[in-house]
Amino acid sequence: MTKPTAFILGTGRCGSTLVHEIIARHPAVGFVTNLDDLGIRRGNAQQLTLWRRLPAALSEKGRARLAPSEGYRVVAREISPMLVDPVADPTEADLTPWLAGRLHAFVDARMDHLESAEVFVHKFTGWPRARLLDAAFPDSRYVHIVRDGRAVANSWLQSDWWRGHLGPAGWHFGPLPPELGDIWASSGGSQPVLAGLAWRLLVDTHETCASRLGRRWLTVRYEDVIADPAAQIARILDHIGLPWTDAFESGLGRYTLTAARTDAYRRDLTPEQVAAIESAIEPALARYGYAGSSPTAQ
Secondary structure: OOOOEEEEEEOOOOOHHHHHHHHOOOOOEEOOEHHHHOOOOOOOHHHHHHHHHOOHHHHOOOOOOOOEOOOHHHHHHHOOHHHOOOOOOOOHHHOOHHHHHHHHHHHHHHHOOOOOOOEEEEEEEOOOOHHHHHHHOOOOEEEEEEOOHHHHHHHHHOOOOOOHHHOOOOOOOOOOOHHHHHHHHHOOOOHHHHHHHHHHHHHHHHHHHHHHHHHHEEEEEHHHHHHOHHHHHHHHHHHHOOOOOHHHHHHHOOOOOOOOOOOOHHHHOOHHHHHHHHHHHHHHHHHOOOOOOOHHHO
16 A cells, blocks of 8 residues: 655646655655665655665755655656656656556655654645646645745746746647747747746646645745745645654754845846746736736836
């Protein structure tokens, strides 16, 4: 029988990696490692215990490391590319019995050898995929990490994997809905605006999932995690059914969280670009309590 599952979701560049890594410090959590993703070695109890003892600095991307992973390579190999780079958000209509079996086998293979693990926690970014996942795991829990859309757009524009320069015909998320397409056209095809609209498209889709999943869905702002990590991480643990322990508190203490990059978009973008993004995504910014800084976003 598959053990309980929880999924950490977000747009990407939203702080979900940080939250995933912190939650993976809990001794009752099972997860996919980057070594498993690379096909080197599937995670075992010793490997996960080693991860929990490592300083946070040793899990930084861009270096040889052991760390929790979204595992898109291994997900594609053992489940389906459908969960890796879908052109639209997968739903329950996409869950075939074959795919459901693959999902359960994937989780079971990583949890059966972990006697102390109580919850399998995995992270997905981009489309939430929650409607498909919930059809496969009906009692699963979901944590949506949301970050200021201006900051996310700024970060995407600087990422080497970002394909927004190809426009909606060639990027990650398929066609823009007509309303968002009109906004992009009225901006003159602005790249910063398109990145902002991608954030809005994704958070709107996360909200659709949230309305369906009710109490099994928790939304947490990245900025609140940075401001008060103990309180926000405690909310997440409680939501997925895990206690706060001394061992976990020790793991959390390995992180030094800083707000240094929360408003970097104000330095990296021009005031006009910031205003254009705000105008395009203001309804979603307001719903999450992100105040606009330009007259057009008030």
